Amino acid sequence: MSGNTGDDGRSVTSRVLGILDAFDIEHPRLTLSDIARRASLSLTTAHRLVGELTEWRALERGEDGRYSIGLRLWEAGLLGPLHTRLREIAMPFLQGLYEATRENVHLAVRDGNEALYVEKLSGHRSVPIVSRTGGRLPLHTTGVGKALLAWETCDHVDQYLAHPLARLTRYSISEPGRLRKDLQRIRSRGYATTQEEMTLGNCSVACPILDAEGRPIAAVGVVVHTVRVEPDRLAPPILAAAKGIADRLAAAGDDPYPGYVHDLDLTKRMRRRS
């Protein structure tokens, strides 16, 4: 179907995805012309595609005429294994850590050179932090990030160290040699720590969730105010949570929805009886 490709050689699918790409944490609400500009589309094409996306509710249009990501896209995204498998299995363990600490509790995976936050639990008394569920932070400035990096292969660590290391506070480790030593220490000790390397005044402790081959699937960590706690005191419950999650993941095998057995039956019953 040659007709699906426009004059600029882009397919319609890539244009549709380009519209979704136009939205990010700094640009959560966009006018039609914002979208056209950011997705490099003519206003006519943007208008047509945005209309179709809005009808399906991948986008929604606010009262001020600006668009944001819609309910249906949020709903579809939650069907992926990051949410239904990893997050579902981890949740009771994360809650346990939250109950024990009342601090920010994180679950993250590595995506390229970043820690992608799958879940963040926090309460009124937790120290304010910059992470958010669905957000990304560097590997070397965060506890979960270091835990994800320290158990990676040497090749991967080398590749990470070959790139410039962002210095987000004066305590961020931006020297490759120092970071390499820190990762070795983390690995031998079994958990990662940061001391004001991401945000002044905050420290963190994190452990990897390892698969049967000892490779990191994800990491779980806690962020606290530096004066509140000793890292060594915080490590044991985090290590226990990481081990618990790893065991449950292994036990769940290939099941895509380890927590949802009843839900599946229910959907059928809802359809039958209503």
Place this chain on the structure above:
Amino acid sequence: MSGNTGDDGRSVTSRVLGILDAFDIEHPRLTLSDIARRASLSLTTAHRLVGELTEWRALERGEDGRYSIGLRLWEAGLLGPLHTRLREIAMPFLQGLYEATRENVHLAVRDGNEALYVEKLSGHRSVPIVSRTGGRLPLHTTGVGKALLAWETCDHVDQYLAHPLARLTRYSISEPGRLRKDLQRIRSRGYATTQEEMTLGNCSVACPILDAEGRPIAAVGVVVHTVRVEPDRLAPPILAAAKGIADRLAAAGDDPYPGYVHDLDLTKRMRRRS
């Protein structure tokens, strides 16, 4: 661009969205031929579109060749206001309810005739339930659903009652007249309860989060085992949480990311220094 519409009159965008529609809670992993069949596409078209979606990571291909929803779609979905605004503001209040009860805590919105669960917190000791974040349940069999319905306009209630009311347990209220009376009682009392109407052995208490006009934006609720607690004892902290969330939402005004001020600065710093 007439070339974007195929022989069957469907646009490419609608085909792409049809592929996403092929995935649901009962079908989280699909082969290419499953996708083609469920989205009514030829194998050739499905192959091409799925390839583009996989490249962008809207989909991901597992080792067994089956596809599931990908990381990038999950990430994009979390940029919507349901997550960044409602969930972000509600989270500390939900955690407070969880700490007070150690039971399942829900945040839901009404979408059509269903309660759509925006967040679910639960721990190891919470009673097992069928809800999930991103899942949907009927309004009249759930606490949050009844709370969402009871404060709706008469027109909306009439419309809901005109449809068959699914009977999920022998205690589900499937008679329109009884449900109408129950909704009136809920409204005058200020909170909704269910008694084994969704799942045998479980009961729930829920309150609406109301806007300045007294219309429900969302609902917050707790599900417990019937023997564990008296609904009247559970209601005050839930009412307080709902009020707290409503106040914060009002105070946040039009801000799309009320919790993320630092994050925005950070993204810039990360780009500048790395």
